Amino acid sequence: MPANQSPNVGPTDEQGLSPTTRSIFSLLLFVYLFGMWVVVSSSLGGAYSSQLHEKLLNLFQLYTEPLNLEVRASPYNLYSGTPADYEHFFRVEVTNPAGEVQTYTVPGPELGSGLKDPYRYERLAKIVGVQAEVDDATIPAEISKGIGQYFLRQAGGGKVLIECVRRRPQPMELEIEGQQFAADPRDASYENVLYRATVLVDSEGAFQVIKEMATEHVAPVE
Amino acid sequence: MVGAYFNRLCESVTNGWDRFWFRPDSPQTVSVVRIVVGAVALIYALSFTSELAIWFSDGGVLPIDRTYRLTGADDPSAAVRYWSLFYLAHTPLHLYVLHAIGLLSIVAFLTGFQTRISTIVATIFVLSYAERAPMLTGLIEPLLCPVMLYLCLAPCGAYYSVDAWLRRRKGDTQPIALSYAANIAIRLIQIHVSAFYLMMGLSKLGGMVWWNGEAMWWMIAQPDTRLIDLTFLRDKNLRLFVFGWTHLVVFFELAFGLLIWFKIWRPLLTVLATLHWLGLGLVTGHWEFAILMIGLSLAFAPWEVLTPATEPDEATAKTQSTPKPAQAGV
Numbered sequence A: 001m002p003a004n005q006s007p008n009v010g011p012t013d014e015q016g017l018s019p020t021t022r023s024i025f026s027l028l029l030f031v032y033l034f035g036m037w038v039v040v041s042s043s044l045g046g047a048y049s050s051q052l053h054e055k056l057l058n059l060f061q062l063y064t065e066p067l068n069l070e071v072r073a074s075p076y077n078l079y080s081g082t083p084a085d086y087e088h089f090f091r092v093e094v095t096n097p098a099g100e101v102q103t104y105t106v107p108g109p110e111l112g113s114g115l116k117d118p119y120r121y122e123r124l125a126k127i128v129g130v131q132a133e134v135d136d137a138t139i140p141a142e143i144s145k146g147i148g149q150y151f152l153r154q155a156g157g158g159k160v161l162i163e164c165v166r167r168r169p170q171p172m173e174l175e176i177e178g179q180q181f182a183a184d185p186r187d188a189s190y191e192n193v194l195y196r197a198t199v200l201v202d203s204e205g206a207f208q209v210i211k212e213m214a215t216e217h218v219a220p221v222e
Numbered sequence B: 001m002v003g004a005y006f007n008r009l010c011e012s013v014t015n016g017w018d019r020f021w022f023r024p025d026s027p028q029t030v031s032v033v034r035i036v037v038g039a040v041a042l043i044y045a046l047s048f049t050s051e052l053a054i055w056f057s058d059g060g061v062l063p064i065d066r067t068y069r070l071t072g073a074d075d076p077s078a079a080v081r082y083w084s085l086f087y088l089a090h091t092p093l094h095l096y097v098l099h100a101i102g103l104l105s106i107v108a109f110l111t112g113f114q115t116r117i118s119t120i121v122a123t124i125f126v127l128s129y130a131e132r133a134p135m136l137t138g139l140i141e142p143l144l145c146p147v148m149l150y151l152c153l154a155p156c157g158a159y160y161s162v163d164a165w166l167r168r169r170k171g172d173t174q175p176i177a178l179s180y181a182a183n184i185a186i187r188l189i190q191i192h193v194s195a196f197y198l199m200m201g202l203s204k205l206g207g208m209v210w211w212n213g214e215a216m217w218w219m220i221a222q223p224d225t226r227l228i229d230l231t232f233l234r235d236k237n238l239r240l241f242v243f244g245w246t247h248l249v250v251f252f253e254l255a256f257g258l259l260i261w262f263k264i265w266r267p268l269l270t271v272l273a274t275l276h277w278l279g280l281g282l283v284t285g286h287w288e289f290a291i292l293m294i295g296l297s298l299a300f301a302p303w304e305v306l307t308p309a310t311e312p313d314e315a316t317a318k319t320q321s322t323p324k325p326a327q328a329g330v
Helices: A019-040 A051-064 A117-133 A138-155 B002-021 B028-046 B052-056 B064-071 B092-111 B115-132 B141-153 B162-169 B180-204 B215-220 B239-259 B263-284 B287-300 B314-321
Strands: A009-012 A087-095 A101-106 A159-167 A191-201 A207-214 B176-178
Touching: A019 A051, A019 B002, A019 B180, A087 A117, A087 A138, A101 A138, A117 A138, A117 A159, A117 A191, A138 A159, A138 A191, A138 A207, A138 B064, B002 B180, B028 B092, B028 B115, B028 B141, B028 B180, B028 B287, B052 B092, B092 B115, B115 B141, B141 B180, B141 B287, B180 B239, B180 B287, B215 B239, B215 B263, B239 B263, B263 B287
Parallel strands: A009 B176
Antiparallel strands: A087 A101, A087 A159, A159 A191, A191 A207
């Protein structure tokens, strides 16, 4: 444990700070700390911010974005109770050129098995799920294409069906008002497919994404 | 009367501000924080190793053009300010060469070798990992990056470092100077950590599950993210523990952000923070963030309150009994 004063600590490295230097440092510190608090206090998202807060946030993004100080995209409340906090993953069905079908889960041993990769693929799956729910076709297609490309290369062609699945957490009571919940937390009854698309290589060799469904076509699993 | 009050208020605030920011301090604490932050930065950078090319090379999951489209950077009218050294690498070879340089710089930073330079280079690389694909950002990046930036200001290799060892080996017995920069860096880290605790506590109050006590259960019940299965806590006799745990998480985060500024609380809060983050790390799977938060409690050292109180000796007692000059305390 460090102590305040080391026995071999000597004189200061500067000959004291002049009042002008202190004033300049103070101004910089004040501006920086104000910006930091504006950013840090924005963690709950736009719905919890005033217009003034949003304007200040945009102003301070000049340095908070390149220095990666922003917290809004990170789940610091850990769990808010909304479906976006549930576990999300991709289910990938690969049909190789010979017609054989293999199913993988991402993150899983085939993709996303690195130290923090499961978390990163889950983040991507959440983005796909949430965007599919608000009817955005572009972002889910971009991400699905990226994952589909990987599996198509591994299989040497064919086609890939990608599903973005949301898994509700198991309730504390496994029987609520006569409704029985599965004892296995990974049971299919907890799953809800939010997005489904096929990725394939077209006749010109380009990767194509064909959206088959988004969340509005699926009855939610209760 | 009002004018006199505001004069005294201004004087008090100015003196307090000066004492807080502008006094020289030993670089020992920043040196300890360097080791903690270096270890977490190394874990963070290593976590990209196995699938770096799958993630970021051309034809990978998130090549540069796709990252631009996802962040909106492909729209010239959008003000997107993300940057990364990894934007320069398109092939697996280039990515792994940059990755190797990044890992070496972080190891140099961790061990305190050429610390002034390695701290800056390691910070640039950690920022580059974080900014390469901002949509993958988790809990760790928004805290790791600023803390590394603050360490760039300070002589954080003065103690417990290869640099210090080499200095001693060369026979340099000069005492290490107190540093204004070390004090400013450690103050910035303290404020950032304390603000994070308050933010985490306050943001939880925005969700009903943290009020009704169920939040910890819903995290325990997520089978893929948790590191430990605590679902036995659903037992009717143990449920109160889950609800109590939920309330304690919120209470502790708010309390830490405030009480850590009182020196007498610091050792106790550090022990409690270790337990707090150990529990949350195991339940949420954010174990590297838990390590960082536990380690950053050390930024609030020195813990002189742990030093046993001693009886004032005769000389001290004599000094204390001597009348102070008239201007003392001005």
